[in-house]
Amino acid sequence: MLITLIDDSIPYNGMTPTYQPLGGAEKAFASLPAALARCGHVVRAITRAPHAVSIENVSWLNFESRIPPITEVLIAFRKPSLLEMTRATGSRILWVPGSTGYLDQPEVKQLLERNQAKIVLQGTTHLESFNLESDLKYRAITPGVRDEYRECDPIQFSDTPTAICTTHPKQGMSWLLDLWCDKIHPKVEEAELHIFSASLHRMDESGEIVDDLLPIWEQVLKGKEKGVRIISPAGDNDMVKQFRYASVHLYPGSEKEMYCSTLAESQAVGVPAVARPLGAVKERIVDHQTGFLASDEDEFAKQAVMMLSEHDQRDTISKSARRYGSARGWDTVAREFETLF
Structure with missing residues (x-):
């Protein structure tokens, strides 16, 4: 046709x-x-x-x-x-x-x-x-x-426990930054949180702060002492390389999200996820198999710390995420x- x-x-x-x-x-x-x-x-x-x-x-x-x-x-x-x-x-x-x-x-x-x-x-x-x-x-x-994620090489976790965040700054990132600094990083002090955000990266490079992102930017600056890193998003060929080193994808979620594309992609690579059960998140994660749906801060932090520090648990979840996430x-x-x- x-x-x-x-x-x-x-x-x-x-x-x-x-x-x-x-x-x-x-x-x-x-x-x-x-x-x-x-x-x-x-x-x-x-x-x-x-x-x-x-x-x-x-x-x-x-x-x-x-x-x-x-x-x-x-x-x-x-x-x-x-x-x-x-x-x-x-x-x-x-x-x-x-x-x-x-x-x-x-x-x-x-x-x-x-x-x-x-x-x-x-x-x-x-x-x-x-x-x-x-x-x-x-x-x-x-x-x-896309096949860049479904057919990528096996995951190769970084020696530095690494969490990734692909959330838009206005969709729960402030909540996540507070949680990272107060309840996650203190338990895994060598860990890093890599935030992929075009707007925050532009601010980091230029020093020109967008007014409505100022509160989040101040949290980012504070978080840099606790492993927070700002990275520019890239095309799929490069993003899959970043995902392959990550121990966990931290995903605050939003009721407005009807698909959660980057969460689907990281699952296909085999990155375990910890997410709030908002919007379509619950369609992307099989709870306690490919990641964790956490409805409160303490549960979210607990599961994030486990993925960053307990390698056997992380590896088991990763294998399930890869199998399930790469199927479609x-x-x-x-x-x-x-x-x-």
Whole structure:
């Protein structure tokens, strides 16, 4: 079938995640087209990338290119208005990576119904947040994990007990920094907490502090005496190398997260996780098998200390995380999308 995918958010294409940091939603969009091509479809993907290019048998176009006038299947990413950018003779699918609240607006509902759109959400948690009063068809298709993580070399824990954090600074990082300094680091004084954050790294490099991040930045400065390190996020080729040295992924979580992409990636590498059971976290971790769901500070700190200091326990959890986390790739996701055509 001829399949066209459209996202008008930022410049990227199917190669971008390998070499540059990219948000979980955009990384999902970058990953699906090649998987659909491997299923035998003719695939075109349109983004704001500066150049048109062919990658893994997918024609990546941009909005300066001539938009193809017709397709059999149209997959619009996030924005319902993209459903009408080209004529689709078959299915029109709206792929929603985040909040679904805007879909209930009258003009949006009319557009969706006019196009008989099918809606794709990201999992059980996302379905539970979905409350659209309509006869439109919808289903959950959980994103996959890219092969850089699923097929990486076995984990090689650093001699320095290392925790990683990939959380956005405004989604629980303040809570985690307090917990690290007060209850985790004092129990494992040689441990380090590596925070992957583009905004904090820019502040660290330039000295220019963003006002609304000032309280967190002050916590970071205090935490540097207790092993806190700020690292710039990178593309998947480099991030997997960082993950392979980590003893534990500390994940505060947020009720707004409908997938938790970096948690899925670190699990696929085999990094044990300790997380609060918020949002879609509980879909990414098998409690007490691939990590720990901790609803209070003391439990969170206890499990984090165990992963940083008790190697036998860490190794057991790591093996389970790798086995469970690496199971779902993008070819599986593509086959599930095919059921909508």
